[in-house]
Amino acid sequence: EAVQAIKWLVLKLLEDEQLEVREMAATTLSGLLQCGFLVMDGPLQNHFEQLCKTRLPKKKKRGPGAVVDTIPPADLVKRHAGVLGLSACVLSSPYDVPTWMPQLLMDLSAHLNDPQPIEMTVKKTLSNFRRTHHDNWQEHKQQFTDDQLIVLTDLLVSPCYYA
DSSP, rough: OOHOOOOOOOHHHHHHHSSSHHHHHHHHHHHHHHHHOOOOHHHHHHHHHHHTTTTOOOOOEEESOEOOOOOHHHHHHHHHHHHHHHHHHHHHHHTTTTTTHHHHHHHHHHTSSSSHHHHHHHHHHHHHHHHHHTHHHHHGGSOOOHHHEEEEEEEEHSHHHOO
């Protein structure tokens, strides 16, 4: 029961209005997953994937060259919470590739062009993944399909990765 209460609290804090609180909740979640206190399971993955699907309206152009940013903050926070959750899961396995990780990396890659702070979260996650999995990459890449490897290779060596 205490485990569920802690899980609920961390998931709630991932959706906090304050960016720093959300980021710290993600770091905490990653640690709880890494030490085995919480388990990465289907319902948790589905929860984050649903949050990531929170729709953000397109930027509307008004007049010559004027762009008005009309993204509701609550929608951006929910979507960022989903991305932070996926990121925490990926970063919770720094030196191996569990069966669920390739799909989560693909889910994250879909948010590389999202507004800030989502884009930066994805870039940091990919950077950390590359750093922690580089040494045993020949072994790790066996966990990915050919299509996933193509996407991942493009992400990890593309110009936007270093931007």
